[in-house]
Structures are given as C-alpha cells and as structure tokens.
Amino acid sequence: MATVLVTGGCGFIGSHLCSALRARGDRVRVLDDLSTGSEANLAPGAALLIGDVARPATVRQALAGVDVCYHLAAIASVQRGVQDWYGTHRANLSGTIALLEEARRHGIPVVYASSAAIYGDSTVLPLHEDVRPRPLSAYGADKLGCEQHALVAGHTHGVATTGLRFFNVYGPRQDPRSPYSGVISVFCDRLARGEAVDVFGDGLQTRDFVYVADVVRMLLAAMDTASTSAPVYNVCTGQPTSILNLASIIADLCGTSLTLRHQPARAGEIRHSLGQPALARQRLATSAATTLRDGLAETLAWI
Ligand code: NAD
Numbered sequence: 214m215a216t217v218l219v220t221g222g223c224g225f226i227g228s229h230l231c232s233a234l235r236a237r238g239d240r241v242r243v244l245d246d247l248s249t250g251s252e253a254n255l256a257p258g259a260a261l262l263i264g265d266v267a268r269p270a271t272v273r274q275a276l277a278g279v280d281v282c283y284h285l286a287a288i289a290s291v292q293r294g295v296q297d298w299y300g301t302h303r304a305n306l307s308g309t310i311a312l313l314e315e316a317r318r319h320g321i322p323v324v325y326a327s328s329a330a331i332y333g334d335s336t337v338l339p340l341h342e343d344v345r346p347r348p349l350s351a352y353g354a355d356k357l358g359c360e361q362h363a364l365v366a367g368h369t370h371g372v373a374t375t376g377l378r379f380f381n382v383y384g385p386r387q388d389p390r391s392p393y394s395g396v397i398s399v400f401c402d403r404l405a406r407g408e409a410v411d412v413f414g415d416g417l418q419t420r421d422f423v424y425v426a427d428v429v430r431m432l433l434a435a436m437d438t439a440s441t442s443a444p445v446y447n448v449c450t451g452q453p454t455s456i457l458n459l460a461s462i463i464a465d466l467c468g469t470s471l472t473l474r475h476q477p478a479r480a481g482e483i484r485h486s487l488g489q490p491a492l493a494r495q496r497l498a499t500s501a502a503t504t505l506r507d508g509l510a511e512t513l514a515w516i
Pocket of ligand 1: 248
C-alpha cells in the first residue's frame, strides 16, 4: 500500500484517479484549491488539503510522507489563459516547478498532465510524440514548459517523471456548466434535455476524444515508466470524430432529434486534432479501449 498525493484530485480527471487508487488500497491525499474542482468529487477515504500548488510551503506539507505523486492541478483551459495570462502561468507552470522542486528533496516520482495543446496547429496527422511542439496558447506553452522542467528535474536533480499529453478527455463529472468545459459535457447536458446545441463553423473540425476511465488506466501504468529521462506519451485513441458526428451520436443515444445552431467559426481554433497512440500502447502496455458510443452512454447516465 502506497501513500499517494494527487494534485487536482477534486477535479474531473483527478477524482476518477483517486477512486481507482483507493480501490486498489492506496492511501490518497489530495491537494486542491477548489477553484474549478469540488469537495463533492473527493473520493471516499481520501484526505483533502485545500491549498495552492504554486505555494512552496503548501506543496511541502502535501508531499510529506508521500511515496508517489500524480500532478493534475492546473487551470485546464485555453480560454482562461487568454484572459489571465500570468495567473494561469503561475498555476500551470510555477505550480509544476514548485512540485518538482519539493519532489527532489524526497526522491518522489511524479506523473503529470501535459496536453495535446503543446502541438499547436501542427498539420502533421496523426500527431506523434516526435512532432515538433509549437504551442500557440499560453496554456500549451506552459504545458510544454512542464515537460521541459521535467527534463531538468530528471537530468539535474534525479527526479523520475512521466508526462502524459492528454487529448480531449471526457466522461462523468466533467462540469457542463463551466464556461470552459469540453464540447462533450456541454452537448450531453443540452441534448439530454432536448435542447439545441451550438456548432462553431461548419462542424467538420475533428477531435480525438478519450474516455476518462482509459486515461486513469494510463495514469496508473505511467508511474511504472517514470524515469529521469522524463518520457512523454500521447493519451489518445487515434480515432477522429467530427463535431457534427459527435452531436448526432449523442442525440441518437438520447433518443432526441438534433437541432443545431450554427455560430461563426472561432478565431484560432485548430481544425483537426488527432493523436498517434502507438508509443503509449507499447510503453504503458495499455491503451484507450472504450468506444466513443460506450463512453458517451456512461457520460449520459451520469448527467
Ligand atoms: P479540472 O479543472 O476538473 O481539474 C483541475 C483541478 O485542479 C481542479 O480540481 C482545480 O480546483 C485544481 N486546481 C487548479 N489550480 C490549482 C492550484 N493553483 N492549486 C491547487 N489546485 C488547483 O480539469 P481536468 O480536466 O480534470 O484536468 C486535469 C489535468 O489534465 C490538468 O492538468 C489539465 O490541464 C490536463 N488536461 C486535461 C484535458 C481534458 O480534456 N480534460 C486535456 C489536456 C490536459
């Protein structure tokens, strides 16, 4: 039985991870400032420390007596980074450095959340880990910064890490009421109530949607690969889904007719985002296996 710190453990992905860790018998401690997460998401039996991951004294307290750490705390929104560039940078990159610096003191391995946003608008499809990163948002730049500081942590300080570049994660507990929420939670919420959904541009833009339970399995497996060479892996399915196709599958599952409200295309929006999952499948010996239909059905059952 290990003692595990999960930063951001009251958020969407972190809360699922905490449940899985508790289910296998680990002692779980959560560090979360509850800025977007909720205490209601705290896994039964997990201990909560409310605080800011960018505050070194708080991180020190959170990591005391911990064996391994999953670092998921972040302001997980490209739009928030546009509105509050420095504030998101502090949480997303300074918070990661604060965590790595304290992990160094105790030799604690860290698995952390990176993002497909590090690829920016690269036209390489599917995106594999060796594609040159070209983030175009503060959020993507800070996530790439996390990867680079993880390299420093390994090379200079001997801290073992693994970074996971999440593509579009979806599933239960993703808050549809947040203005920064993912398209799936918003569509599920609206269509379950028989309401129209907004589609920006022609709706033919595609995303690689990955179900949260698959992400949790990959997070768990990633701890075994943590090393001072700071590996990073895509967490994706390799399956593209257009926004229009997504809306029609959800409407079908809801047994409702689909009413689309077409809105102007959003400036700067990436047209296609598709990941290559092969490296993660090989190194983590697991992959995203849940079909979109099954994952959406689980998500709708929660709403
Ligand atoms: P979320 O907003 O549900 O969870 C983030 C959690 O971090 C929240 O509980 C929030 O309260 C907490 N937090 C934020 N700032 C903090 C701070 N300064 N100190 C302590 N806690 C803080 O988001 P999520 O979707 O669960 O994302 C988890 C991680 O995965 C994030 O690092 C995010 O950037 C990354 N990610 C998510 C996706 C996705 O599709 N959901 C895609 C790529 C990367």
